[in-house]
Amino acid sequence: QVQLVQSGAEVKKPGASVKVSCKASGYTFTGYYMNWVRQAPGQGLEWMGWINPNSGGTNYAQEFQGRITMTRDTSISTAYMELSRLRYDDTAVYYCVRLDGYKYYWGQGMLVTVSS
Amino acid sequence: SYELTQPSSVSVSPGQTARITCSGDVLAKKSARWFQQKPGQAPMLVIYEDSERPSGIPERFSGSSSGTTVTLTISGAQVEDEADYYCYSAADNNHWVFGGGTKLTVL
Numbered sequence: 001q002v003q004l005v006q007s008g009a010e011v012k013k014p015g016a017s018v019k020v021s022c023k024a025s026g027y028t029f030t031g032y033y034m035n036w037v038r039q040a041p042g043q044g045l046e047w048m049g050w051i052n053p054n055s056g057g058t059n060y061a062q063e064f065q066g067r068i069t070m071t072r073d074t075s076i077s078t079a080y081m082e083l084s085r086l087r088y089d090d091t092a093v094y095y096c097v098r099l100d101g102y103k104y105y106w107g108q109g110m111l112v113t114v115s116s
Numbered sequence: 117s118y119e120l121t122q123p124s125s126v127s128v129s130p131g132q133t134a135r136i137t138c139s140g141d142v143l144a145k146k147s148a149r150w151f152q153q154k155p156g157q158a159p160m161l162v163i164y165e166d167s168e169r170p171s172g173i174p175e176r177f178s179g180s181s182s183g184t185t186v187t188l189t190i191s192g193a194q195v196e197d198e199a200d201y202y203c204y205s206a207a208d209n210n211h212w213v214f215g216g217g218t219k220l221t222v223l
Contacts, residue, residue: 033210035212037212037214044200044202044214044215044216044217045151045153045159045202045204045214045217046214047211047212047213047214050210059209059210059211061211095158102149102161102164102165102168102170103161103170104159104160104161106158106159107158108158109158
């Protein structure tokens, strides 16, 4: 079965960077785009962008341009999302999401807390 | 960039019909999907292509579309339907756009 397993929670200081991993299993990793969505505490869903694991091509939401980098390592079926110059309002749960038609597969989410 | 606008909250009594709207220019040319999210859980798709229901979703969930507005209807809402609901559409170049979310209270 499809599984997306994300890395554990992290606490970062303002201005630092965080790299979130998402290890895929149960399907051909290079066959499906990987999206990233975040949700701040008590807030709504926010799409961050996607990566094509086959080509490495990316597409980022305008709000994150210049601060976000999505990469992948096909040898270990893992996608990464790195967000730099962290601010307090980047505190959120970060999800990787795979879409197959109308079927969505979500990672368990990773809490990133930005605190001094 | 595209925006989707939802009411922040909707409240109904059990057995009543709940309607949640979502408006945005992108909906004139792109279909909408609806997610249900309960506390501590990842979102779950309840409607796709404006009005299609994934397998396993109760028949009381339905969707409709008119112009730049889509509506999620829960006919005979139950207590377990209490959750946050998000509309969503894929704009040009597969940019996802989420509505701000609607908190549905059933009591």
